[in-house]
Amino acid sequence: MKKPPREEPKEDLTVTPPKTWAAGVPAVVHALEYSLEQTSPRETAVDLLTMNQVGGIDCPGCAWADPAPGHRHRNEYCENGAKHINDEATTRRITREFFREHPVSELARRSDLWLNQQGRLTEPMVKRPGSDHYEPISWRDALQLLAGELKALASPDEAAFYTSGRVSNEAAFVLQLFARAFGTNNLPDCSNMCHESSGFALHETLGTGKGTVSLEDLHHADLIFLVGQNPGTNHPRQLSALEEAKLNGARIVAVNTLPEAGLRRFKNPQKPRGIVGQGVQIADRFLHIRPGGDLALFQGLNRLLLEAEDARPGEVLAREFIESDTSGFEEFAEHARQVGWDDLLAATGLTRAEIEAVRDDVLRSERVIVCWAMGVTQHKHAVPTIREIVNFLLLRGNLGRAGAGACPVRGHSNVQGDRTVGIWEQMPDHFLDALRDEFGFEPPRPHGLDSVNTVKAMHEGRVKVFLGVAGNFVRAAPDSDFTEAAMRRCHLTAHVSTKLNRSHTVCGGTALILPTLGRTERDLQAGGEQFVTVENSMSEVHTSHGKLKPASPLLLSEVAILSRLARHTLGTTPDLPWEEFEADYGAIRDRISRVVPGLHDFNRRVTRPGGIRLPNPVNEGVYPTATGKAMFTRNSWEMPQVPEGHLLLQTLRSHDQWNTIPYTLNDRYRGIHGSRQVVLVNPADLTALGLAEGDRVDLVSVWDGGVERRAEGFQVVPYPASRGSAAAYYPETQVLVPLDSVADISNQPTSKGILVRLEPTG
Numbered sequence: 001m002k003k004p005p006r007e008e009p010k011e012d013l014t015v016t017p018p019k020t021w022a023a024g025v026p027a028v029v030h031a032l033e034y035s036l037e038q039t040s041p042r043e044t045a046v047d048l049l050t051m052n053q054v055g056g057i058d059c060p061g062c063a064w065a066d067p068a069p070g071h072r073h074r075n076e077y078c079e080n081g082a083k084h085i086n087d088e089a090t091t092r093r094i095t096r097e098f099f100r101e102h103p104v105s106e107l108a109r110r111s112d113l114w115l116n117q118q119g120r121l122t123e124p125m126v127k128r129p130g131s132d133h134y135e136p137i138s139w140r141d142a143l144q145l146l147a148g149e150l151k152a153l154a155s156p157d158e159a160a161f162y163t164s165g166r167v168s169n170e171a172a173f174v175l176q177l178f179a180r181a182f183g184t185n186n187l188p189d190c191s192n193m194c195h196e197s198s199g200f201a202l203h204e205t206l207g208t209g210k211g212t213v214s215l216e217d218l219h220h221a222d223l224i225f226l227v228g229q230n231p232g233t234n235h236p237r238q239l240s241a242l243e244e245a246k247l248n249g250a251r252i253v254a255v256n257t258l259p260e261a262g263l264r265r266f267k268n269p270q271k272p273r274g275i276v277g278q279g280v281q282i283a284d285r286f287l288h289i290r291p292g293g294d295l296a297l298f299q300g301l302n303r304l305l306l307e308a309e310d311a312r313p314g315e316v317l318a319r320e321f322i323e324s325d326t327s328g329f330e331e332f333a334e335h336a337r338q339v340g341w342d343d344l345l346a347a348t349g350l351t352r353a354e355i356e357a358v359r360d361d362v363l364r365s366e367r368v369i370v371c372w373a374m375g376v377t378q379h380k381h382a383v384p385t386i387r388e389i390v391n392f393l394l395l396r397g398n399l400g401r402a403g404a405g406a407c408p409v410r411g412h413s414n415v416q417g418d419r420t421v422g423i424w425e426q427m428p429d430h431f432l433d434a435l436r437d438e439f440g441f442e443p444p445r446p447h448g449l450d451s452v453n454t455v456k457a458m459h460e461g462r463v464k465v466f467l468g469v470a471g472n473f474v475r476a477a478p479d480s481d482f483t484e485a486a487m488r489r490c491h492l493t494a495h496v497s498t499k500l501n502r503s504h505t506v507c508g509g510t511a512l513i514l515p516t517l518g519r520t521e522r523d524l525q526a527g528g529e530q531f532v533t534v535e536n537s538m539s540e541v542h543t544s545h546g547k548l549k550p551a552s553p554l555l556l557s558e559v560a561i562l563s564r565l566a567r568h569t570l571g572t573t574p575d576l577p578w579e580e581f582e583a584d585y586g587a588i589r590d591r592i593s594r595v596v597p598g599l600h601d602f603n604r605r606v607t608r609p610g611g612i613r614l615p616n617p618v619n620e621g622v623y624p625t626a627t628g629k630a631m632f633t634r635n636s637w638e639m640p641q642v643p644e645g646h647l648l649l650q651t652l653r654s655h656d657q658w659n660t661i662p663y664t665l666n667d668r669y670r671g672i673h674g675s676r677q678v679v680l681v682n683p684a685d686l687t688a689l690g691l692a693e694g695d696r697v698d699l700v701s702v703w704d705g706g707v708e709r710r711a712e713g714f715q716v717v718p719y720p721a722s723r724g725s726a727a728a729y730y731p732e733t734q735v736l737v738p739l740d741s742v743a744d745i746s747n748q749p750t751s752k753g754i755l756v757r758l759e760p761t762g
């Protein structure tokens with residue numbers, strides 16, 4: 001067993017030039033370094049060789065899709081996937097002695113990095129009211145305690161059940177079934193803070209919340225946009241798909257506020273030439289856009305396409321498709337023609353020539369795909385931005401055909417699947433009807449609380465019991481001080497987790513840690529060894545089989561914990577056979593197959609190599625929207641106002657972290673080493689602000705309401721960020737994101753658009 005570090009890592013910043021390419025041999029070496037620090041060579045090998053293979057472990061990292069069976073590489077994983085899996089397979093353990101030694105008040109002062117590095121949780125623990133220590137508790141007592149608190153609530157709506165997207169379909173289905181049978185739709189999830197804006201925009205305009213493309217489509221596109229995403233770090237195998245597309249002749253346009261390494265060159269570690277050669281250039285064009293400028297960019301492109309059609313009638317727009325498959329074109333076109341170039345260029349920070357060059361790329365391309373992620377969804381006008389991307393795709397019929405479409409690139413490995421099987425506070429009636437018909441109870445109909453509204457409700461005492469299934473809610477949710485105060489006001493907070501994180505240290509009166517098996521581990525139940533299923537970003541549902549010995553004999557699976565909690569709370573009835581679910585996950589999949597369209601005959605179909613691809617109505621020319629057609633929309637925008645002396649801050653991920661969990665203090669591709677307390681700013685902005693490299697500053701968020709939000713002790717790093725913007729790491733800067741600073745319509749926190757000033761601290 002490896003020993004965890006006892007000391008906090010020392011901050012000692014060094015800065016080197018940002019890298020101009022991603023992956024290749026150093027990436028592999030870095031993955032192994034992190035792995036071997038965590039675990040043993042044997043375990044590293046077992047995990048990695050079965051990862052993303054048929055019958056193997058699904059990578060617990062991002063939701064990127066696997067190539068078709070038969071086309072997979074022997075090493076079908078990336079540097080970061082290797083880190084994520086070994087972070088779970090670590091041989092470090094947290095025992096009851098650890099909690100005896102470390103009071104909760106001390107753990108609450110520890111860094112996110114240190115908490116995670118202590119290793120895997122091994123047995124259920126409780127912190128009782130008035131105590132400053134977690135102490136051991138049996139599973140039975142823990143679940144009875146939680147069930148007792150739930151039953152004592154005046155209303156089921158006084159409970160909230162949070163899910164993070166690593167949870168399997170089976171566990172997620174049991175959780176939402178339990179919550180609804182208990183009587184609430186309070187099912188906030190990480191997706192509320194991730195792709196909620198995509199869901200709303202796509203639902204409205206196309207009638208489906210999901211992306212429309214497959215990996216095959218990417219390989220055969222002529223033109224691919226990468227908007228507001230950093231694939232080299234967050235979806236590394238996307239680079240392999242982009243490489244293939246390029247070899248097939250595709251052009252790539254990257255739109256970003258930062259010139260990320262993965263957008264420039266890619267050296268494929270799976271290919272000999274990737275190791276020794278120059279690699280493949282990824283972006284043919286880089287648009288160094290201002291933060292929040294993407295709506296203006298796509299509106300400008302759309303205007304240019306309309307004008308190109310005026311000049312060459314019948315040659316530019318997909319007239320027949322627009323006629324047969326869409327609604328609202330005339331109103332949209334009238335609006336788009338009125339967009340003023342001055343506003344548009346100011347909002348994007350680009351030149352007209354740059355945008356016209358992209359128009360020419362578009363005009364030369366038969367098949368266009370737009371990929372996007374958090375740089376788009378985490379802004380105030382994210383929903384209109386994505387609607388405008390849909391307008392852009394519709395204009396030339398780039399939907400519903402091979403090599404074209406919309407590609408929201410999902411984060412967590414099963415965040416999309418969790419939604420498919422019912423994790424959403426606003427599930428539509430047809431889903432709730434199917435649940436009623438299958439299980440014989442009437443699910444509650446009023447919408448439940450999303451993540452932001454859960455924080456508000458906890459703060460106001462309207463939610464008293466919080467159960468988090470995976471994730472790290474107090475670090476993922478905005479406005480850390482407010483969110484933590486909200487959490488502390490609960491009667492009871494409980495977390496089903498693999499590893500220790502800050503959410504365990506910010507406790508309600510009573511707090512429970514319910515440790516669980518990770519995806520890498522064998523899951524043995526009464527009905528034999530179980531596997532689970534997940535859905536990737538391309539709507540492919542497939543299996544994941546744990547291989548390793550569980551981190552502790554006292555761990556229960558997520559399904560077992562949730563089924564037992566349901567049994568303790570609601571009792572077993574013939575209609576709700578919780579024991580059966582726990583014993584054999586096939587029984588859960590049977591139920592899913594009758595509730596979720598597209599997953600019929602789930603048990604049989606999902607075990608075929610490659611699994612099931614869920615149908616997307618758009619690809620069949622069906623649009624379940626208000627008009628029954630794909631909808632053009634009119635979108636207005638206001639330029640983000642950045643008063644002099646201020647910057648628009650984005651909170652983002654380093655190369656060495658998984659969401660709220662930093663693995664090291666480095667961010668290799670950006671040339672940042674030894675510290676995360678940095679703020680990256682354009683040198684010209686620094687000069688204007690009278691700041692210089694290495695200056696120490698506090699980041700102060702500017703927002704109405706009289707509360708000061710301050711993140712202390714940052715070092716200034718000159719960096720080619722677009723003018724007027726700044727970048728710093730999440731979750732350290734989470735404290736700056738006001739709870740009320742949300743995207744219109746989706747209520748998603750605007751984690752990429754926070755107005756700040758930098759206050760020198762000498």
Ligand SMILES: Nc1nc2c(c(=O)[nH]1)N[C@H]1C(S)=C(S)[C@@H](COP(=O)(O)OP(=O)(O)OC[C@H]3O[C@@H](n4cnc5c(=O)[nH]c(N)nc54)[C@H](O)[C@@H]3O)O[C@H]1N2
Nearest residue numbers: 228229230234255291292373374375411412652653658659
């Ligand atoms: N290694 C690793 N992989 C991960 C994760 C992780 O933490 N670590 N997290 C997973 C999850 S849950 C998610 S959601 C995804 C996140 O994947 P990404 O969306 O790639 O993640 P972020 O680090 O938030 O980076 C956002 C990108 O958008 C750019 N950007 C910011 N503002 C703007 C803007 O206004 N316009 C444009 N065009 N660009 C902008 C930033 O410069 C940055 O490149 O990654 C998943 N994969």
Ligand SMILES: Nc1nc2c(c(=O)[nH]1)N[C@H]1C(S)=C(S)[C@@H](COP(=O)(O)OP(=O)(O)OC[C@H]3O[C@@H](n4cnc5c(=O)[nH]c(N)nc54)[C@H](O)[C@@H]3O)O[C@H]1N2
Nearest residue numbers: 164194470471472476496497498499501651659660730751
């Ligand atoms: N400021 C700011 N805030 C953001 C973002 C941002 O870019 N900026 N990004 C947002 C996004 S996109 C997302 S997705 C959220 C992420 O928010 P979350 O999904 O809530 O956070 P994670 O950091 O992924 O959660 C890590 C924890 O999950 C637990 N865990 C890991 N694996 C398992 C498992 O298999 N089972 C169980 N039960 N537990 C497990 C471990 O205990 C670990 O400590 O944060 C959001 N918040």
Ligand code: SF4
Nearest residue numbers: 059061062078081237
């Ligand atoms: S690209 Fe994503 S899913 Fe694939 S190995 Fe890397 S982290 Fe895992």
Ligand SMILES: [Mo]
Nearest residue numbers: 194195411412
């Ligand atoms: Mo995410």
